Amino acid sequence: MTESNTSFFKAIPRFLNHDTILSYLLKWTILSLLVGAAAGTLSALFLTLLNLATDFRDLHPQIIYLLPAAGFLIGLIYYHKGKTVVRGNNLIFDTIHNPKDIIPFKMTPLVLFGTIVTHLFGGSAGREGTALQMAAATADQLHRPFQLRPADRKILLIAGLSAGFASVFGTPWAGAVFGIEVLLLGKIPQKSIYPAIAAAFTGAYVTSLWGVGHTHYQINLVPPISMLGVFYSILAGLAFSIAAISFVRLTDLFAKVFKKMKYEPIRQVIGGFIVLGVVLLLGTVKYIGLGIPVIVDAFQTASQPQDFAFKILLTAITLAAGFKGGEVTPLFFIGATLGSALAVFLPLPVGLLAGMGFVAVFAGAAKTPVACCIMAFELFGISCGWYVAIACTVAFLASGHHSIYNAPENKSPKHLLFGRFGM
Template sequence: MPSSWAAAVQEGRAYLGFLGRWLLLAALVGGLAGTASAGFLVALDWVTHWREAHPWMLGLLPLGGLVVGGLYHYLGQSVARGNNLLLDELHAPRTRVPLRMAPLVLVGTLLTHLVGGSAGREGTAVQLGGALADQLARPLRLRPRDRRLLLVCGLSAGFASVFGTPLAGAVFGLEVLLVGLLRYEALVPSLLAAVLADYVTRLWGVGHTPYPHLPAPALTPATLAWALLAGLLFGLVARSFSMLTHGVGRLFGRVAYPPLRPVLGGALVALAVAALGTTAYIGLGIPTIVASFQAPQPPYAFALKLGLTALTLGCGFKGGEVTPLFFIGATLGSALSGVVPLPVALLAGMGFVAVLAGAANTPLACTLMGLELFGAEAGAYLGLACVAAYLFSGHSGIYAAQIIGQAKHPRYARQQGRRLEEVSGEKRKK
């Protein structure tokens, strides 16, 4: 056998062994993350319906804040950074992610939604997936490199299973670590874990919110310009959300006793909801998101959700940012249909994924999410909006531990290799 053929056979065996090994590991991660997401989604649906049936629960927001704040102050200081802790471990591994992250974020998120906070679910699912995946590293005696791949699998599996978007989940795990770069060494494990986690969640009989298939007009120079302009606006709003949420966090950080922070924040949220006279802007806000595809929403809807979510999460309640970002983007896009000559459903879908793309710095994952949720016909518009939002959100984001792998503009190349929290800290000092 020629040496070239022998080398090819040996290489093929190595790839086959790699695929088989990670298929088994991904099945473990996918099973754990998919089952955890299924249970979480069922519980979240239950507490949401309970709160809607008992409006008086809003009066318990300060008490709920005290419970959540107390749990993390006395039991969860080591995991209080949440998603940023997972990113820290991927950038500079130090120790195993504490298993307590999973039950604490689960209880904290459910309490937040039960009493009427404005929050999402992605952060919870990602932390569940990451914490559970990391527990496998020691008994399986994985090397440091493989442990990092396993953590990426956990992130991808959690994201994919909670939204029903395996392709987006797989790329999210590769893209969220470094702004502007992808971690291709985790591509196979990440995709396997995302697909299997989504399958396990569905196997439990847990479904996801259906969204309409989006038809799109033919792409012309005019519609291209409008899509980019809309993406620019989505990016600026994403940047505003990130800056406001971090700013609220710094403001409440001045309160000396941490459990009091969500007490005060909860009281402010409750007063704001009472003044508005509607509960449309708390919780996940799924009914309003769905309505955004059907008719233009009020131009102030996105701002109200943005403010209430920044206050809820910034003061110390638990939950994710992604579903509120869907709400913000969908309602903003829907409202823009009054001035932008594109279909209201298309603009809502563009905002849905683009605001997240700008806030999380994950334009590829969000474009894939749009394709999975809304169909391929609108793919060009979704991609344009996501890329423009990513660019105009600048070096900011909801994940402060993200490292800038590739600057978004050559002028800011000196910021490469630095965390977003460091860059934003410099701007505040200036």
């Protein structure tokens, strides 16, 4: 390469860091497209492998007997190779709030492998955590070649979160808002809004280009909003907040117990045996893995009242023990089945209550009510808006500070409202 060409390529990062509208749009269009394309491709690969793993487990349910051994393998790999990335999502949030070292790229293959193994052998976990970690870790690798400033690096990671969420769920608007809202709207620079939206839509689009689809849910009946409808939605929101609190507290409790085991790989072994024992005791595998069929059924007929409770228990054990995956899809399961079961007591359509719970428990546990409302609009349509908004808001407020994302800096903005009251 000639000296003039070298100078040209070195000049690109300098130009992109100029404080002009043109350089801002050019820089973040390029970076957002790169982050979105990477996130969409990684999510397409991940979802394809996840479907294969789930199908294989469904055809060979006896494979769950190897869950403790699979847990030991995951624990051993992370113990020797993944100590710097074992904090997962909280490492990403901490890096955004306090940018220091670049997130190691090894987070991407490690969490991908760990999550597929977790689902293959019957752990109860989700998928958003994996998508967020892969997208953010990959995005952070662009920090040096583009010579980004610390403030721009934060925006890059936010774009990665948005792209990861949007691509794994097929909800670009919710993904764009999630990447900002989950990190406290008041502390996020306005400059992150465009990159978050652009990366989210690119990620979702690229995943679809790979031919990877997403599950469709349908609310068949939404009655006109009324005072009674508002009252019932508030009651449902309170129930959803209790589920969110229960999930967070139980996961934290189990995590404290498992952390007392000094040799980390043994945690997954013990956790695997406990999950296996509970599954054998219940005599069903409906609570392991993602549980998508159960979620879909919840929109059609009232779920069993114990479904959400057993999902809370098994997911809390799985994740607290150190298996890989995410919390969001289990929260969808918990919310949808709880809402569906509430149809026996609340005179609202079962599909509507399932949809309300689907997003409201997530809103309470993740502290992202706006993203959850938007997700509901994208998945179910705008007609459910009032019911979903009320349920999400009540679950968000009533669940206090309980959050699945527990990095010290990553606290909900509502502490400004309730902090003086000790909530």
